[in-house]
Amino acid sequence: METIAGAVQLCVDQFVSGDIEHSEFVPAGTDQIPISLSKSTAHLLDSGAEQFIRSGNSRQPLNNRAFPGGGLFAALSRIDRLQALALLDRLDLPLNSLLPPYRNNPGIIQTMIDSLTQLTMFGYYSEWFGYGTTRLYPPECRRIAFFPPGWRLSGYPGPAFGYRDLRGYILKYPHGKGGCPNG
Amino acid sequence: MADPDVIVIGSGGGGAVIAKELGEKGLQVLVLEAGPWYGHSEWPEPNKERGAQSSSSVEDLNVTLYKEQYSKLEGEMNDLITGRLRWGPADRNRPPWYRNVTERGFVWQNAGVGGTTQSYLANCPRAFPGSVDSIWPISYRDLIPYYEKVEATLPVEFAPVTSKEELFFYGAMKAGWQLIPDLNVTTPGYRPQPNAILPTNRHLTNPDYSLEQLSWMTGCTLAGHCINGCPHGPSVDKIAKRSTNVSYVPLALRTGRVTIRPNAYAIRILTEPHPSEGQRAIGVRIRDTWTGETEELMADVMVLAAGAIESPRLWLNSGLPSNPWVGKGLVNHYFDWVTGMFDEKDLIPILGCPEINPFVGHTSGGRLDYPGLGSIMVTGLSPGLAASMSFGISQSGYSNLHPPYGGMPWYAQGRIAGPELQHWMENYRRTLSLVIFADDEVDIRNGVTVDPLNKDEHGPVPKVRYVPGQQGEKNRLKLVRIAVDILRKAGARKVLRTDWPASLMIHMESTMRMGFVVDSNGEAYQVKRLYIADNSVHFNALGGANPTLTTQALATRTAEQLAETYF
Ligand SMILES: Cc1cc2nc3c(=O)[nH]c(=O)nc-3n(C[C@H](O)[C@H](O)[C@H](O)COP(=O)(O)OP(=O)(O)OC[C@H]3O[C@@H](n4cnc5c(N)ncnc54)[C@H](O)[C@@H]3O)c2cc1C
Numbered sequence: 001m002e003t004i005a006g007a008v009q010l011c012v013d014q015f016v017s018g019d020i021e022h023s024e025f026v027p028a029g030t031d032q033i034p035i036s037l038s039k040s041t042a043h044l045l046d047s048g049a050e051q052f053i054r055s056g057n058s059r060q061p062l063n064n065r066a067f068p069g070g071g072l073f074a075a076l077s078r079i080d081r082l083q084a085l086a087l088l089d090r091l092d093l094p095l096n097s098l099l100p101p102y103r104n105n106p107g108i109i110q111t112m113i114d115s116l117t118q119l120t121m122f123g124y125y126s127e128w129f130g131y132g133t134t135r136l137y138p139p140e141c142r143r144i145a146f147f148p149p150g151w152r153l154s155g156y157p158g159p160a161f162g163y164r165d166l167r168g169y170i171l172k173y174p175h176g177k178g179g180c181p182n183g
Numbered sequence: 184m185a186d187p188d189v190i191v192i193g194s195g196g197g198g199a200v201i202a203k204e205l206g207e208k209g210l211q212v213l214v215l216e217a218g219p220w221y222g223h224s225e226w227p228e229p230n231k232e233r234g235a236q237s238s239s240s241v242e243d244l245n246v247t248l249y250k251e252q253y254s255k256l257e258g259e260m261n262d263l264i265t266g267r268l269r270w271g272p273a274d275r276n277r278p279p280w281y282r283n284v285t286e287r288g289f290v291w292q293n294a295g296v297g298g299t300t301q302s303y304l305a306n307c308p309r310a311f312p313g314s315v316d317s318i319w320p321i322s323y324r325d326l327i328p329y330y331e332k333v334e335a336t337l338p339v340e341f342a343p344v345t346s347k348e349e350l351f352f353y354g355a356m357k358a359g360w361q362l363i364p365d366l367n368v369t370t371p372g373y374r375p376q377p378n379a380i381l382p383t384n385r386h387l388t389n390p391d392y393s394l395e396q397l398s399w400m401t402g403c404t405l406a407g408h409c410i411n412g413c414p415h416g417p418s419v420d421k422i423a424k425r426s427t428n429v430s431y432v433p434l435a436l437r438t439g440r441v442t443i444r445p446n447a448y449a450i451r452i453l454t455e456p457h458p459s460e461g462q463r464a465i466g467v468r469i470r471d472t473w474t475g476e477t478e479e480l481m482a483d484v485m486v487l488a489a490g491a492i493e494s495p496r497l498w499l500n501s502g503l504p505s506n507p508w509v510g511k512g513l514v515n516h517y518f519d520w521v522t523g524m525f526d527e528k529d530l531i532p533i534l535g536c537p538e539i540n541p542f543v544g545h546t547s548g549g550r551l552d553y554p555g556l557g558s559i560m561v562t563g564l565s566p567g568l569a570a571s572m573s574f575g576i577s578q579s580g581y582s583n584l585h586p587p588y589g590g591m592p593w594y595a596q597g598r599i600a601g602p603e604l605q606h607w608m609e610n611y612r613r614t615l616s617l618v619i620f621a622d623d624e625v626d627i628r629n630g631v632t633v634d635p636l637n638k639d640e641h642g643p644v645p646k647v648r649y650v651p652g653q654q655g656e657k658n659r660l661k662l663v664r665i666a667v668d669i670l671r672k673a674g675a676r677k678v679l680r681t682d683w684p685a686s687l688m689i690h691m692e693s694t695m696r697m698g699f700v701v702d703s704n705g706e707a708y709q710v711k712r713l714y715i716a717d718n719s720v721h722f723n724a725l726g727g728a729n730p731t732l733t734t735q736a737l738a739t740r741t742a743e744q745l746a747e748t749y750f
Contacts, residue, residue: 004605019264024278026644028637082600086580107686110287110578114684117598118575125608126258126567139265139275140230144256154566154611156542159255161394162404162415163543166387167344170352170375171364175338176331 005149007124014136015123016116025101025108040099041112045073047098048088052076057083089113125150127158187213187442188750190467190482192449192497195298196731197717197738198488199427199435200333204742206438210750213237213442213480214435215469217489218294219273220445221301221428222249222419229445230267230275233473237444241436244419253414257565260411261302268293268302268412272472273446281639282492283646287578288686290647292490296445297428299490300731304409304547304562305379305424307339307732311554312367314622314726320703323367329736330366336434337379337425339732344375345405345544346534350525350615351561353533354673355551358665363552368728371553376560378545379425379732380409381416409546411565446472450641452485452501454710462504463711470641484712484749488738491691491719492645495631498695500642504709508699510631513647514724516557516620516690517655518683521666522573523675525613533674538612541569547618551665556658557621557727559666566611572681573616574599574607579682594667596680607679615670619662620690622727623655630694651685658727692730695719704748705741712749716741 007013021038049072052058060077067074073084087093088109095104102109122128128135132145151158188210191198202214219229224243226234229252252267254260260268264279270292271279282290293299309330312323333339342348355373363372384402386392397404398415403423406415413424420433435441451468466481487494495510503509527537541563551559564572575598579585582597599607607614629650633643651659663680670678697703697720705720707713716738718730725733 019262022278023264024281024639026281026283026637026639028634078601082581082584086584089580107284107286107288110684111284111289114287114576115289117600118571121570121575121604122258122262122567124567125570126262126565127256128258128567139259139262140228142259150566150608153605154570154608156566156611159408159411160406160542161398162384162387162406163345163394163540164388165345165405165540165543166383167346167349169341169343170362171341173334173338173340173377174366175335176327 004153007120010124010129010149012120012123015128016119018136019119020115027101035099040102042071043099044088044102044109044112045084046071047093048084049073049076051093052080052084052087085113085116125154127151187211187482189484189486189745190215190480191486191488192467193298193488193490193493193717194296194427194432194443195488195490195717196300196427197734198298198486199431200735200738201486201488201716201742202441203431203435203438204739205746206435206441208742208746209440210746211440212435213444213482215447215449215467216296216443216445217448217472218296218445220296220443221252221267222246224248226445229273233446237442239436239439239442241433244433246416246418249419249422250414253412255408255411255414257411257567261568263289263291268295270294274473281644283637283644284686285646285648286650286686287684288688290492290688290691292492296432296443297426300426301412301428302410303426303731304545305426306547306550306560306729307334307337307377307379308368308550308552308728309366310728310733311552311726312369313554314723319722320698326733326736329739330732332739333732333735337430339377339379340382342376342378342380342545342548343383343405345548346536346539347541347544347561347563347615348375348549349534350539350673351549351617351669354669357672358669360551368552368554371551373549373551376545376548376550378548379430380545381423381425403545405544407542407544407546407563407565410568448472448641449489449497450477450500452497452503452713453479454503457711460711462709464713475640484714484745486714486716486745488715488717490717491694492631492647494715494717494719495694496633496645499633506700506709507627508696510694511627511629512625512693512696513630513649513691514623514625514693515649515685515688516724516727517623517651517659517685518687518689519619519659519663520573520616520681520683521619521663521670522614522616522679522681523670523673524607524610524677525615525674526676527613529674530613539615540612541614541616551669552728553662553665554726555622557619557662558729559662559669560618562616562618564616566608569611569616570604570608573679574604574681576684576687577682578684582679593677594680596682599679615673615675617666617670619659619666620727621655621658621662622724623658624652625693625696625723626652647688649686649688690730692718692721692724697722704744705737706745714741714745
């Protein structure tokens with residue numbers, strides 16, 4: 001298998017945090033201070049990492065230098081990060097220790113674990129990286145600058161006007177009269 | 184427009200249909216739509232500025248703009264948070280509209296003229312007769328003429344075969360399934376999709392025409408962008424995939440009696456007590472999504488077609504009479520997704536080429552139906568969607584953290600990551616994905632409620648709960664087994680079952696059920712002159728058939744009843 005630039009090298013984390021930041025969580029009641037969703041999500045990941053380390057299953061040493069400025073989650077090795085995500089996905093930690101909106105809210109924790117994975121993949125294999133220097137601009141201001149690496153890796157030719165792979169029709173549609181009793 | 188006869192709220196799968204039908208019956212109709220209007224000269228930059236207030240002009244449909252806006256780029260179109268086809272305001276610098284989904288998952292809908300049909304796959308099967316007859320308040324025979332009318336109007340045609348359909352049918356045949364030729368499906372089998380997609384351009388295989396030229400002519404070019412939003416055709420009304428913004432909306436405008444107002448979010452149905460009719464609908468309060476201004480609009484009859492989540496929300500937020508079934512009974516066709524990876528040498532004898540190329544052809548051109556159980560459909564997505572929907576969302580955790588399944592080294596379940604993901608995506612062109620959706624039972628505990636303390640600019644937000652029942656679980660498992668068998672019989676070397684969460688909501692129906700909230704004509708029992716014409720009136724999950732054609736048939740029927748009753 002070819003060694004390739006992964007999602008980190010392609011800055012897909014910026015896509016993921018941008019999308020999360022842009023989505024809205026509307027809290028119930030007025031007493032909750034709305035905290036940015038990407039911040040509370042980072043806290044969620046660090047809580048998962050902490051719980052995972054506490055479980056004693058961590059296999060590799062922490063490395064604070066891998067992602068300077070990162071928290072506990074970022075210091076875990078690759079496989080341990082996946083284990084920490086899996087732990088959160090199983091809700092294997094005290095949910096009252098989390099920040100809103102995750103506190104005592106299992107559905108949204110699990111949805112976020114899916115979303116983090118989905119957005120990473122979507123950012124990586126869609127055209128996003130190909131927006132070049134405009135990729136962090138507001139959505140209406142992005143322009144494709146080059147062929148995105150995710151398309152090359154997957155063999156996707158990009159948007160098409162059509163393909164000639166017509167292999168025929170199996171059935172012909174038996175249209176009825178189309179007349180309604182009263183119409 | 185001064186005093187329309189009818190106001191329709193929502194211009195999606197159902198709303199556009201009833202607007203056109205009522206316009207043809209001579210009624211003045213105003214359609215209010217929460218989202219933007221793409222492909223229209225009055226809204227040259229629909230995501231940047233407010234543009235005009237409304238339009239009733241068919242001449243202003245603008246295919247050049249449409250092609251610019253429907254860019255076929257999946258990030259720009261399908262991103263549920265920032266994309267053009269999302270559930271949110273036209274202004275993409277603002278966040279999407281929030282839904283409080285209680286379980287793992289999300290609601291997949293589009294705002295805008297055409298509603299969620301903008302990204303739908305245009306699969307138009309009829310309901311399975313066995314799930315309607317002696318169960319619904321109306322019979323399957325009652326529905327047939329309306330099915331026929333919608334099928335002729337969209338129109339619906341059987342999908343052409345490309346490589347992915349050929350491989351799917353090959354696997355289905357080897358697995359022992361029969362071809363079903365009939366539209367009224369009573370026995371299990373496979374068939375080409377009945378799709379609301381124009382037949383392929385007759386010059387498609389003629390090299391004298393470039394593909395770009397063909398994309399400006401009438402007919403499908405097999406470009407594979409159904410889910411990204413299809414922009415191919417010579418004019419808006421002749422776009423190949425028949426979302427309602429290119430089918431029913433142009434027909435509605437052509438009556439000269441239908442006006443459409445995008446960026447208008449209905450926030451309250453207005454009613455009054457009436458001596459003989461009782462409580463009756465008289466109008467609606469709306470909020471302009473650009474300016475925030477509110478306004479009240481009046482009509483003789485109101486039609487709610489805001490979809491299975493927003494229609495009950497609007498009822499609940501309008502203080503309409505309580506009814507234990509409003510918002511309740513949500514079905515969602517418990518979905519799943521399985522993908523097979525193939526070897527070149529196995530594909531060559533079947534397809535004559537070493538690749539499947541899932542991005543070619545109708546996004547879904549073939550299906551297996553099993554009335555009462557549900558359906559399995561061959562589906563090919565652009566790579567970002569393919570990766571995120573096949574490998575990124577699961578209720579089974581990460582597959583590489585599980586022990587392997589005994590005796591099935593070729594099988595895995597759950598999300599994948601790292602080198603395994605890279606391997607699958609490097610083989611993207613040799614993958615075949617099957618989406619599964621299972622018939623599920625109506626359960627009054629599932630549905631839409633609102634919490635007065637949890638609100639956005641349009642009032643209390645919908646809280647959506649969906650937990651599948653035992654029947655849904657069983658049906659899904661049986662369908663997964665069938666799908667895995669088909670992939671293996673077709674030669675798949677590896678199979679991954681994604682195990683989608685139940686609350687991944689794509690086919691929401693039955694939240695304002697006929698016989699409980701509305702009568703068999705679609706009028707609310709408790710509020711006269713208030714009709715509903717979207718997925719929410721379905722009595723059940725149709726046996727597992729995709730919902731939209733049935734919604735459109737019912738909307739056609741409701742238009743007749745409504746016009747006869749009040750005009
Ligand atoms: C990816 C995808 C693929 C699909 N493929 C298929 C398929 O192949 N076949 C099939 O049958 N179904 C398919 N579906 C489902 C299909 O899209 C729906 O069944 C159909 O669109 C439902 O029609 P509707 O009128 O109930 O709702 P919608 O089409 O969602 O229309 C509701 C409209 O009302 C507007 N609205 C909502 N609230 C308000 C308000 N308060 N004020 C004003 N306007 C409002 C919305 O913006 C929207 O335009 C698919 C769905 C998705 C997400």
